[in-house]
Amino acid sequence: MATRATWLTRHLVTLPESADVIANQGSLELVPIPLALMSLSKGGARFETFNRAFTRARLIDEPNLKPIVEAFLASGAENEERDWQTGAVVERRHYRLTLSRLPHRADQACIASFVDQTAEVRTEETLRREMSTDSLTGLPNRGGFTDALEASIVQGNACWAVLMVDLDRFSRFNACLGSLTGDELLITVARRIKGALRSGDTLARTGGDEFGVLLTIDSDRSEADQVARRIRDALATPFRLSEYELRVSCAIGIAFGDAEVTDAEDVIRHAQVAMKKSKATKNAESYQTRALDSARAEFAMETSLRRAIESEQLNLVYQPICDLQTGRVSGFEALARWTDEHGVRHEPSRFIPVAEESGLIVPLGRWALDSALRTLADWDRRSGGYCGVTVSVNLSPIQLQRDAIAEVVRCALQDSGLAGARLKLEITESALINDPDQIARVLTGLKETGVTIAMDDFGTGFSNLASLQKLPIDILKIDRSFVTGLLTDRDKVAIVRAILGLSQALGMETVAEGIEGIDVGQTLAALGCTFGQGYAYARPLEPGAAYAFLRERNA
Ligand code: C2E
Ligand code: CA
């Protein structure tokens, strides 16, 4: 039926005379589709005649038909074809409307034919909806989400944000509990996230265990953070599925829409980038368009840092490490400083990471080692042979991995003429996480040069004392975060006490960092900590001032 009607319409359009024939012979009834002969009179378009199909379709009262016909007849065109619909949403009918002018009529007249396409349109809509729907959760899928996002972009001025939510460890749940439980979990997660959203927000399942949220926001971007927090809270309660109780956490990345964003896929990608970052930081993260700028700034810093190492803009300052009982100086920690050619001072907390990322830490580290040993040898000379202290140099994990560090240390000692016992090397826990066997080999190689090894920032990483036991570590440096506020925080006292107890059992020395008050130093001494370092004793000092401090304290 549909094909015949279509054929007829096409026929009417391609051969306008056939419309004429139909009209002249009064054979409108021969055609099974709605037809109307309309002409222009003073009052506008009017129906001259129509067939029964037209009456059955109740097209006569359609208010928007006449203006179309009037415009067509005024245009002088011979025929016109267009989609046309009538009725309210639920019973809406879709037609292909063809208008064909009757060439032999002196007055303006045409035949309007209506091919009903409602069934086709509905099928297509259902198909499109199914194609953009996730069958498990009934939510829009990735395609549907992109469509919704595109609509937001087209609307222009409205503010919106995209949140990408990725479940942690979902593939493991799925593997352990079976995909049926996995499916059940996803459905429940979807329901909970939905519950955390506001009525106008769109939730979609954009991937296996990834959900997308489209938020309309006022200009205040903190709304997106609030929604992110509500989603996390909603997932925080354990899930009870069959006999299991599951804890599900998630990473959330946020990207904001603005006037410059034109591509939905870009926004999704940005939110996913932020989401990856969130996996590491455990916080909801938003995508920074400025990421590129900061990458550029970092690159600029890398270039000038390279120059700084070559042109000796770097220097070392020395912070005393004191015996907490006697107050005598037992050593100095060498800390890098950088003043660039414009006189700008850069913080090690900023340039050391750049040096590590760029690999510049290798030449920088060698320079620091040489420079610290040269200074110590100089102090020895000035003291008439032996100044009585050691020097501690920080080693980055990168140096332990890449540089032939034991060989480098041996050469540096040889050049300075100092014994290995005068040098302490500070490594951080992050050096231990990669390959424990390799790090054990490297540290053993270092020990052969006679140096002492200190574990820096202890307590901030993941290692425990048991794992340290297997490594040739001589000193634990208790991180500043446990020392600051020690006197008012019982938990910190308990942690410090535990670290001290265990390190004594393992025969390690302890150094507390960041002692800003003498009373803190005294408390630490009472708890059994042997050495300390911090502003209470001295800030990091220029070599000359450090030597003066040493002579005064140890006189
Ligand atoms: P770190 O090894 O933990 O060094 C101790 C940091 O604490 C130093 O910061 C020091 O100035 C600061 N500090 C000392 N006493 C106090 C105190 O009482 N209160 C407070 N609030 N801070 C105190 P700095 O010099 O900015 O160094 C930062 C970090 O940069 C160092 O942390 C170290 O990890 C790294 N670093 C510095 N120089 C080098 C180097 O030559 N090589 C390598 N690989 N890393 C270095
Ligand atoms: Ca250190």
Ligand code: CA
């Ligand atoms: Ca430290």
